[in-house]
Amino acid sequence: MFENLWINGEEAVAIILFGIGFTMLLFQRNLLKKLIGMNIMDTGVFLFLASMGYIEGRKAPIVTNGVLDTAAYINPVPAGLVLTGIVVSVSVTAVMLSLVIRLYKRYHTLDLDEIYVLSKHQMEDR
């Protein structure tokens, strides 16, 4: 069983990274740490995709020296998926950071629990 884990070492690390990021996003109280957790989580998935897409001994999918055999090249789709995923992840991070800035300006803290308590006290809106 553990040999299999060793052969798929990159995938195992990717899943561990995903788990670390997931728990950080769920349990950290500091908003910035939560965001970093989210990025680690996404990176885990990207590592998984990239390592699955790479096959030892094959080349990038650009025809070189007239070799047309598909067995000589790797599949370009996983790399494309990683790129799309990175774009999505960056934009989500940007939106989240702007939300965090807004909250910080209002409550002067990054601790989510504290913000929650403060907002309960400020019954400014109804």
Place this chain on the structure above:
Amino acid sequence: MQFVVNFPLFTIVLSLFSGALCFMLPGKAARRYTMCYEAFLTVLCLWILQYTYLNGAFTYVMGEFPAPWGNEIRAGVLEATMALIFMIIMLTAVFCGYRFIEKDLDLSKENLYYALLNLMTAALLSMIWTNDLFTGYVFLEILTLTSCGLLIVREIGRTTLAAIRYMILNLLGSGLFLLGVVLLYDLSGHLLMVPIQNAIRELAADPNTFPVLTISTAILTIGLSIKSGLFPFHFWMPDTYGWATPTSAAIMSSLVSKAYIFLLIKIYWRVIGIDIVERMPIRNILLVLGIAGMVIGSVQALHADNINRMAAFSSAANIGYIFMGIGIGGVAGYTAAIFHIFAHAVTKAMLFLTTPRLAEVSGDSLLFKELQGSGLRDRDAGVFFTISAFSMIGIPIFAGFAAKLQFGLAAVEDGAGWRLILVFLALAVSSMLNALYFVRTIIRIYSRPNESTRMEVRPHHRAGYNVPMLVLTVMNLFLGLFSWVTVDLIHRGLMMFS
């Protein structure tokens, strides 16, 4: 090939284009433009529905790259019905809610609201039409971002806090969904739904790979159920729906969470294969969680002191109903679940669009004690609130009753045993709880107020509000009285799925 096959892609592209256009238009023009183009999209969806009803489902291949490579859009009866109902609700939400948008937003930002709304339409429609899992993921993220945007446009501290909690939960969900998609891609080597299913049929026959398949499906299911707000993950709902501007609340509770569930149903039927899903233990878990959500959501709604929080907890309970339908399983169970998606979308949009009117004549307060007699001060909103409350309780001739009937029928068809008893008990208990808190609210808004809380009645644009509300009422009655038409459509759509 008919011209109609281009329409699904056209609706998505037009929505994206309209998002960019509204960004540049001034506020009022953006609003008028949005109303017109959404009406146009409704007509297109009706056209697609008519075409698919007569000719069966079609697949639109983008860029003429055939199946294993290109990206595809697929339209069947079910997708078309879903898109049609979503567009009608979107349109009524804009018509009834724009006065509140003007009130809650800076005038200079009004066009940005409509830009976001149009991007959200694009995301909703692509999630309905797409035949490709990764496209589904990308638009799922766009839907999350735009719904967050629609929430924070109202700049009070509570909405920002609600938005960040909403986003954190949603990001957990999208992360899991992405992992699930990647695992499925890894297992099958495809991203288009039909080739994945062909690969999965072989994998499922092998007892060594079946557990891996179960884990991938479970990860996808957990991701999408977190995003749609199934029971243990429903706590973001009251803040989110309670503080958003009415149009956003109506759209988010009626459409956004339903789009995630629809994607889940589509994955079960078209990617994994429904017979393979039913062999996994997932459906029993969904049944139990759905029932827990129904009961606990209703109990929390009973304790709420604010009408919007009550409606939000009732949304959580209704998400529970839908997942119970998926848990019952079989064609009948999924038909009931999808029927409830429609019934609840129509009803809850109406509810969230009446409560701000009731609050407006009660000194802008949503608290129950201030709302006393508001149905007498604003009679139109009172009547429409009562209609939607009756539908939520499940009084015959309204949509909610037909949905509950479908759940009962599905449970009977599933066979005797603990599942049947559990479903019937849950339906009885949750209907009773629904009746308790909705009837209490109706009595409250129609009882005479004390002299001290008497508010003046303000004049309203009556036709602009009542006509869209009447449309929703007619849809509600149609779903309730002629449920067999919709059930037949859903049934045909599900048959086209496999």
